[in-house]
Amino acid sequence: MASTLSQILRRFRPAVAPGPAGPAGVPADRGAEAEAELAAVFAALEPSVADARRVREEARADAGRRRRHGLEEAERIVAEARNRLDAVRAEAASAQLAALDAERATLEGNARAEVDRVERLAEARVPDLVAQVVARVRMTGGPLPGPPSETPSETRSEAGRSEVAG
Numbered sequence: 797m798a799s800t801l802s803q804i805l806r807r808f809r810p811a812v813a814p815g816p817a818g819p820a821g822v823p824a825d826r827g828a829e830a831e832a833e834l835a836a837v838f839a840a841l842e843p844s845v846a847d848a849r850r851v852r853e854e855a856r857a858d859a860g861r862r863r864r865h866g867l868e869e870a871e872r873i874v875a876e877a878r879n880r881l882d883a884v885r886a887e888a889a890s891a892q893l894a895a896l897d898a899e900r901a902t903l904e905g906n907a908r909a910e911v912d913r914v915e916r917l918a919e920a921r922v923p924d925l926v927a928q929v930v931a932r933v934r935m936t937g938g939p940l941p942g943p944p945s946e947t948p949s950e951t952r953s954e955a956g957r958s959e960v961a962g
Contacts, residue, residue: 803825803828
């Protein structure tokens with residue numbers, strides 16, 4: 797009832813802007829005319845609107861399925877990666893240990909070569925150094941040094957033996 801009364805009262809509103817009085821009469825209900833005119837168009841569009849709703853619902857359902865499938869796939873990939881984590885860590889540790897072993901072997905080889913070089917150098921220099929020390933001791937005329945518990949005569953006799961043996 798209220799909507800009908802509202803429609804009737806709406807018909808009596810002025811049709812033009814305020815100003816001098818216009819011709820007497822009731823203005824046409826343009827809203828009702830437009831509604832009547834477009835009713836056929838809207839009726840013709842109703843199957844398309846229903847089809848669009850159906851397509852939208854199918855798209856929502858498909859998006860939900862794809863989202864669930866994507867989440868399941870992501871969870872599967874993460875689980876697989878976690879399962880492989882220990883193997884990958886072990887592989888990386890093995891590679892690093894192999895590299896460290898190779899470096900250690902290289903360092904040991906270099907150290908052994910340096911030790912050999914120093915030993916050869918020492919072996920080559922020891923006879924000359926011993927000869928120089930013996931010569932200086934003889935120049936001083938004192939006994940050759942020996943252990944502190946020995947008497948000087950024992951030291952001299954050992955020195956003579958070492959010279960003969962040397």
